[in-house]
Amino acid sequence: MIEPNRQGDVWVVAEQNDGELHDVGLELLSKGRELADRLGVKLAAVLLGAQVEANAQRLIQHGADRVIAGEHALLAHYQTNPYAKVIAQLIQEHRPQIVLFGATPLGRDLAPRVASTVRAGLTADCTDLDIGEHVEAHSSARYENLLYQIRPAFGGNIIATIVNPERWPQMATVREGVMRMPDADAKRRGEIVRFTPKLKPDDLALKILEHQRTTRKVNLKAARVIVAGGAGVGGKENFRLVWDLASALGAAVGASRAAVDSGWIDKDHQVGQTGTTVRPALYIAVGVSGAVQHRAGMSEAKKIVAVNSDPGAPIFGVAHYGIVGDLNRVLPMMIDAIKKRA
């Protein structure tokens, strides 16, 4: 067990797949920067791989003061045990106060293994982080400057704030797409601490026989406008209208889980807790009832327009504009209005 270290750094574990840096690591640097500045400590990124130089520079440009870069041929392709072993050793050696991971499939495979090794607390899938005090209810013990780990629970029906008062580091995985991506500053300077982890082939518990990366065909996270269809669209044919509206707006097409499960549209388009979290300037929800799992992925959009024939649909609860009506009539009106605007 590791005692609290108030001088400890804030760490972001940056994820790279076969040499390519994952966006979530950069997103975490913006939040990590804010936390480190409030605590008056340094922000470090941990980067492991077979080659780390290029990505280490990028992490510095995006806000890291220091990159702890472990290079080893056995770290070329991610697998749980060697990565967890190296990160747990680094934590024991440097005693950071906060360690953040992306809540990606990789981060959610790795972080619990590390937390269990160092016997620290870990909060999954946070959507926000903050620094604050805490008074323990049963002992009245008071703690300053703890990490508030804020996350939805119970299928998104509640928001819980979690703290780790006594056993550090304070560890959390953070959902992709919820933190702002910082701008790169090519002039930013930082320190790269290179080391060669002690690993032997036995540390590789898995043999990766074959692997394939499928690139997402749609980039919902980058879209300024999203038109999303749900169960209310009623069928693949009707989804045509959703695509038509999106094309009139130059928007990306999103979907609720119900529409994906019905086979009307590919899973890459899914918005929500099990899909992509988006924060576009405009989100038009068509025939989306607005289950909590869906709202969790889109309620941060700046403007939300909901079109639904059911006036009681929960989607209206987060909407800025609500149109109760048949989408087969409303969507052509919208397309018409957009085309006539000039």
Add this chain to the structure above:
Amino acid sequence: MAYNLVVLVKQVPDTKRITGEAMRDDGTVNRSALPAIFNPEDLHALELALELRERYGGRVTVLTMGPPQACEVLRQSLERGADEAALITDRRAAASDTLATSYILACAVRKAAAEAPVDIVLCGRQAIDGDTAQVPPQTAEKLGWPQITYVDAVEEVAGRRLRAHRRTGAGWERVETSLPCLLTVTDEGPAPRPASAKRLMAVKKARARAEIQMEVGGAMPDASPEVRAAEVDKRAAALATKNLLIKQWTLDDINADPARCGRDGSPTKVKRIQSVVLKGSGFKKVEPTPEAVTSMIHELIEDHTIG
């Protein structure tokens, strides 16, 4: 070669059916107002275990941690074909976070291995109440075993080697590891079979001791503690002869250190819970007419939302 398989399952509130009644005024969730169900992805883990037993032979043991009511998911596992089930129940385990829970489950797997070494532990990827997916990797770490997460198929188990297909989010992998190991199974894993009618009848009466105690307490409210205890013993013995007594383990039975369980063993504390309140009626109602829709589009253009 036959394998000894252990499936870790959880009874969860059906969070997809949450209604206003399930939320208390202070914003906390009233779990008892929600239907309790078998965690959906755990059913896929159980199915994979049953299929492996059919392919290679062996035994399927199902473990759950929870109050006596959680025996319901153990009975449902027996109905689907599990060979054996055990309930881990102890007040000192209450309020365990994922770290403490994984410690308890790892102790329980070791206990299950006391009779015959366990080859594969299978879990659902995550539970729908917490959605953390943390307990299985933490359990694997405590056992010192390799983990393969997000498995949708086991291609082959040959001797002491297992090959699985897993989803990585950014694609897929085929991986091989040595036994013993722990797998987490997604809802893209094999579809759960229904309970067999024959098994359903056969295991309908299966009970853990804690459930018998509750039943006896209800049936003999005026009896003395001694009389009730004797009745519990009698009923438990009768079930045991029919192989219908669900095993029940306390922390002591599984050699768990109470300091690593429950509130004391949990580094994370819940500071605050807020219910998600919909902003409600905060939206501008737009009539489904061409004029109203056009005026909305104009507003969105004017405030530079689109343009």
